[in-house]
Amino acid sequence: MSTPDLLYTEAEEDLRAAVRSLLTDHCPPAAVLSRAESGRAYDGALWRALGADMGAAGLLVPDKLGGQGATAREAAVVMEELGRAVAPVPYLTSAVLAVGALLGCDTGQDAVARLLGALAEGRTVGALAVPLSTAPGAPGAPGAPGATVRADGDGALSGQVSGVAGAAGADVLLVPAAGADGYGLYAVETAETSVSVEPLTSLDLTRPLAAVTLTGAPARRLAGDDRAGAAIGRALLTGAGLLASEQLGVAEWCLTETVRHTKERHQFGRPVGSFQALKHRMAALWLELVQARATARYAADALATDSPDTPVAVAVAQAHCAQVAVHAAEECVQLHGGIGMTWEHPAHLYLKRAKSDEIALGTPGRHRQTLAGLVDLAAPTG
Incomplete structure (x- = not known):
């Protein structure tokens, strides 16, 4: 088995520079603060520039289906930059989770191919209708969450899913549902009067959650019991792996901003960043961040190469990067x-x-x- 390459390629660095330049111009902190306080879900203009004009929405979609034909490594670079800017765009929910679920379906099917093409172009926004807290490998169909929505004999869906990220700004929902034909994945247009998307009060105002209620909503069946579970499970695994890169970006911004502030903030006639206690805290955080970058890059490379170690890589990345991001953000608040x-x-x-x-x-x-x-490591008991 080849050793994973955790270094960024020249093409990945070029992509980073382009995305960072766009976010610097269109998504400065003041603009994100203003949008968050206004209660608006997403920045539509920014998403068009990033997803459609730059083509980021279709990075994971093969070129023969209208996408860029890139890999999870490139998508991870975008996720890093979106984390650095806490950008209010549906990249994770549409370009990763929704696209990932569709790629697990039969892409030779016209309905699947058309929807993938529309998502890749950025003109349609999708969302996978499962709670954002759903982990890969949750109970239910193999690799997928259990269905809380039922499909009747005509394919109409009824039920409710709460805590869905990206639903508020989505044009189409990908809904896991169970019925007489077994477990399946269905596409539902949010414009249907039988579809209700009710915003919920969420901690993160830049990634709002919603409760989705379906009352006999007309739907297209995209995958049946033979593929739906695996497709959703793979989408959740990909999402979790790439989320580690977003967490890395959050941590990087927090450390960079904290170092900048402590260099400029003076007490007792000297920069507070020169105090030994603060230097030790920031040095320790830098070490955590370096480790987080290694685990996030390993997860992205494993996803890109379809490595058999992917589940392990994703679990390691999420177990570590999530806590590093929180620690970096807490230190950023306190040291300011x-x-x-x-x-x-x-x-x-x-x-x-x-x-x-x-x-x-x-x-x-x-x-x-x-x-x-x-x-195969037994958990402690008692």
Whole structure:
């Protein structure tokens, strides 16, 4: 088995530079703060520029289906930059989770191919209708969450799913449902009057959650019992693996901003960053961040190469990166002193994103439990 390459390629660095430039121009902290306070879900103009104009929405979609034909490594670079900017765009929910679920279906099927093409172009926004807290390998059909929605004999769906990320701004929902024909994955247009998307109060205002209620909603069956479970399971695994890169980006911004602030903030005639206690805290955080980058890159490379170690790599990355992001955000707030506690400073946005990401697609404890099972390590008892 070849050794994974954790270094960034020239093409990946070029992609990073392009995405960072776009976010610097269109998504400065002041703009994110203003949008969060206004209660608006997503920045539509930014998503068009990133997803459609730059083509990021179709990175994981093969070129023959209208996408860019890239891999999870490139998508991970985008996720890092989105984490650095806490950008209010549906990249994780549409370009990763929804696209990932569709790629697990029969892409030769016209309905699947058309929907993939529309998502890749960025003109349609999708969302996988499962709670954001759902971890890969949750109980239910193989590799997929259990269905809370039922399909009747005509294919109409009824039921409710709560805590769905990206539903508020989505054009189409990919809904796992059970019925007489077994477990399946269905596409439902949010414009249907039988579909209700009710926003929920969420900690992270830049990634809102919603409750989806279906009342006899017309739906297209995209995959049956033979493929739906595996497709959704793979999408959740990919999402969890790439979420580690977003958490890395959050941690990087927090450390960079904290170092900058402590260099400029003076007390007793010297920069507070020169105090030994603060230098030790930031050095320790830098070491955590380096480790987080290694685990996130390993997960992205494993996904890109379809390595048999992918489940292990994703579990390791999530178990570690989630907690590093939270720690970095907490240190950022505290080491900024009084200003770090205010709504005027963006530090709270990063803390909320880090805490929200910590329970998204499985908690660190859940991933450690998964890892123990994968490596045949018995959990402690008593």
